[in-house]
Amino acid sequence: MGLKIIEKLAILSDAAKYDVSCSSSGSNRKNTKTGLGNSKSMGICHTYTADGRCVSLLKILLTNYCIFDCAYCVSRKSNDVQRTAFTVQEVVDLTINFYKRNYIEGLFLSSGIFKSADYTMERLVRIAKKLRTEVDFNGYIHLKAIPGASEELLYEAGLYADRLSVNIEMPSEQSLQKVAAEKSYRDVLMPMEFLKNSIKESKRERKRSKKAPKISPAGQSTQLVIGASPENDKEILELSDTLYKTKELKRVYYSGYVPISQDNRLPIISETPLIRENRLYQADWLLRFYGFSVNEIVDEKHQHLDLEMDPKSAFALRNLELFPIDINSADYFQILRVPGIGVKSAKKIIYARKFTKLREEHLKKIGIVWKRAQYFITCQGMTNKLLKQPIPIITNAMKPNQGRKRNPNQLTLF
Amino acid sequence: METPELRYDGSFEGFLSSIYFVYQHKIKPSAILSNNLQPGLFNSITTITTEEKKADRVLAGLQLKSSKKVVRFIYQCFLSEQEGIELKLLYFIRLVLAGKGFKIQDYSDPIVVDLHEIKKRVGREVHRMHAFVRFQETKEDLWVCEINPDFNVLPLIGKHFKDRYPNFDWIIIDTKRQSGLMYQKQYLTFGSFVKQTTGKKRLTEKHKTPDEKIYQSLWKKYFKSVNIDERNNSKLHLQHVPKRYWKYLIEKQ
Numbered sequence: 001m002g003l004k005i006i007e008k009l010a011i012l013s014d015a016a017k018y019d020v021s022c023s024s025s026g027s028n029r030k031n032t033k034t035g036l037g038n039s040k041s042m043g044i045c046h047t048y049t050a051d052g053r054c055v056s057l058l059k060i061l062l063t064n065y066c067i068f069d070c071a072y073c074v075s076r077k078s079n080d081v082q083r084t085a086f087t088v089q090e091v092v093d094l095t096i097n098f099y100k101r102n103y104i105e106g107l108f109l110s111s112g113i114f115k116s117a118d119y120t121m122e123r124l125v126r127i128a129k130k131l132r133t134e135v136d137f138n139g140y141i142h143l144k145a146i147p148g149a150s151e152e153l154l155y156e157a158g159l160y161a162d163r164l165s166v167n168i169e170m171p172s173e174q175s176l177q178k179v180a181a182e183k184s185y186r187d188v189l190m191p192m193e194f195l196k197n198s199i200k201e202s203k204r205e206r207k208r209s210k211k212a213p214k215i216s217p218a219g220q221s222t223q224l225v226i227g228a229s230p231e232n233d234k235e236i237l238e239l240s241d242t243l244y245k246t247k248e249l250k251r252v253y254y255s256g257y258v259p260i261s262q263d264n265r266l267p268i269i270s271e272t273p274l275i276r277e278n279r280l281y282q283a284d285w286l287l288r289f290y291g292f293s294v295n296e297i298v299d300e301k302h303q304h305l306d307l308e309m310d311p312k313s314a315f316a317l318r319n320l321e322l323f324p325i326d327i328n329s330a331d332y333f334q335i336l337r338v339p340g341i342g343v344k345s346a347k348k349i350i351y352a353r354k355f356t357k358l359r360e361e362h363l364k365k366i367g368i369v370w371k372r373a374q375y376f377i378t379c380q381g382m383t384n385k386l387l388k389q390p391i392p393i394i395t396n397a398m399k400p401n402q403g404r405k406r407n408p409n410q411l412t413l414f
Numbered sequence: 415m416e417t418p419e420l421r422y423d424g425s426f427e428g429f430l431s432s433i434y435f436v437y438q439h440k441i442k443p444s445a446i447l448s449n450n451l452q453p454g455l456f457n458s459i460t461t462i463t464t465e466e467k468k469a470d471r472v473l474a475g476l477q478l479k480s481s482k483k484v485v486r487f488i489y490q491c492f493l494s495e496q497e498g499i500e501l502k503l504l505y506f507i508r509l510v511l512a513g514k515g516f517k518i519q520d521y522s523d524p525i526v527v528d529l530h531e532i533k534k535r536v537g538r539e540v541h542r543m544h545a546f547v548r549f550q551e552t553k554e555d556l557w558v559c560e561i562n563p564d565f566n567v568l569p570l571i572g573k574h575f576k577d578r579y580p581n582f583d584w585i586i587i588d589t590k591r592q593s594g595l596m597y598q599k600q601y602l603t604f605g606s607f608v609k610q611t612t613g614k615k616r617l618t619e620k621h622k623t624p625d626e627k628i629y630q631s632l633w634k635k636y637f638k639s640v641n642i643d644e645r646n647n648s649k650l651h652l653q654h655v656p657k658r659y660w661k662y663l664i665e666k667q
Contacts, residue, residue, distance in 0.1 A: 006635050014639045034581045045654070046545045047665055049641040052650025059640060097629045098636075100557070100579070101549045103664075258644050272644055352521060365527065 026218030037139035066112030106140030117148030340369030
């Protein structure tokens with residue numbers, strides 16, 4: 001006790017920042033006539049920190065006291081850091097006062113585990129409940145679902161939150177055991193399964209009656225730490241794919257391991273694997289929006305994503321026989337496989353070619369990345385000669401400009 | 415056909431009145447310009463008086479031939495204040511009023527494509543304002559935000575903030591254009607300031623409540639401590655938060 005609120009905020013936001021999820025999208029919560037706030041389904045990033053990450057939510061831990069000792073976590077029991085906790089009222093006040101000033105879209109509340117899972121979860125739920133029912137706050141709320149908490153509490157959390165998440169952190173059970181002896185995949189997957197069913201059930205109910213309660217309308221997500229354990233990208237993407245399919249997650253976040261701890265259960269790495277993280281996000285996008293399957297992106301021979309180029313370019317280079325693709329006749333998913341053509345451009349192409357046969361200048365105007373796409377397409381007035389060039393020349397064209405200093409940019413997808 | 419230069423007062427109604435004038439006199443203006451710009455040397459200048467009735471007629475005509483969406487499209491483009499936007503919109507309005515199955519998505523017309531691009535930029539600025547507006551609590555029980563958007567987007571952001579903050583009075587001030595979007599007693603108005611204070615902040619320390627100062631320092635602290643130093647990336651940071659907005663962002667002071 002005795003810490004000022006500003007000191008608590010510094011400690012408990014610092015400890016929460018390694019959770020990379022910051023999305024405020026996917027929910028469409030309307031305000032009441034006299035309430036505070038709403039949620040826009042597109043989400044809003046109110047500012048960006050010096051590391052280029054978006055700030056959309058007040059992301060804090062309720063407390064960094066924790067009974068667990070997970071090696072990857074700053075708040076692990078054996079770590080020598082200052083401990084503190086917010087009161088329920090302090091979190092409520094911070095949230096509404098930041099929100100009123102238009103600093104944030106809402107609250108992202110996580111916590112160290114104190115006493116027990118239920119004890120912790122009950123505190124998180126109490127805060128969300130107070131915000132919704134006493135303050136009439138209708139902004140975004142993201143709560144952590146604490147593994148091991150009772151189903152009643154998880155359900156109640158879903159009533160007040162827009163999104164819930166349970167983090168897997170380590171991309172395999174074995175690695176998780178190694179760094180967090182108290183945890184198992186089962187602990188994490190059980191609440192996910194329960195939430196999946198509750199969310200589905202609520203959607204069904206709401207089709208029948210608008211009065212049925214919304215449960216976590218923006219779905220659930222999880223996070224995997226990258227580079228703190230030996231899994232390759234193939235294993236990671238297979239795990240994500242399974243989670244999307246069986247747990248119907250909205251998002252899997254990838255968090256490049258920041259070497260924060262000297263714990264000997266973790267490897268010593270000199271820097272955060274930012275490019276790898278970026279490539280995983282790109283691959284994740286291919287899974288969710290481009291109709292790719294995991295084994296098209298990575299396979300036995302290519303168990304890691306190419307760090308030099310994006311995964312779609314790498315796929316195209318391994319499958320040159322599928323190209324060139326005729327822009328004026330190919331179907332939507334074929335067009336989506338061309339490096340340099342994204343979802344937006346592909347849709348525009350499908351729409352625009354109804355009126356006229358598309359030529360190079362049309363495609364450039366539509367906004368495709370000509371530098372890469374030109375190797376893999378044909379269109380009106382253009383026969384593809386580039387594809388017959390030696391592979392190293394095409395490969396080089398897929399890489400970022402050599403002239404510019406390469407920047408290990410994080411994807412700007414949050 | 416006559417090719418005079420038209421001058422109007424800079425308002426949307428004034429612009430629509432100019433359109434009315436163009437149709438009424440069947441002329442092809444060489445330029446339609448807001449009053450505060452320098453006149454061209456050789457052109458004859460006609461000054462247009464803003465008349466709400468005429469503006470409404472033009473609007474009604476446009477709606478009849480197209481849709482609310484197209485009218486909003488024109489309005490959004492107009493608010494870009496880009497040089498020459500009036501003539502481009504006149505061209506566009508002629509297409510709409512001519513009927514003949516004109517489609518707003520006609521990307522084969524370079525001026526139409528250009529207008530889509532302009533509208534997109536205005537839309538982006540609207541989204542930025544949804545993000546970058548920072549309200550400050552004042553002792554007069556009014557929440558005040560000063561901001562300096564690239565385009566004249568205040569008229570487009572009222573509903574967003576009204577939906578969000580229906581329960582207290584607030585004002586968003588465009589310091590460059592000396593205009594303000596005011597929400598008071600559940601009522602939204604947009605207008606210009608009579609007293610000019612270009613460049614200077616209207617809001618100073620003495621206006622702020624004690625709470626305001628506390629929450630500003632909490633916000634600054636938060637902004638610093640959520641950064642991961644190992645990942646610093648100033649290029650990405652600047653791309654998302656361009657320097658021209660820093661002046662009014664609490665966390666960047």
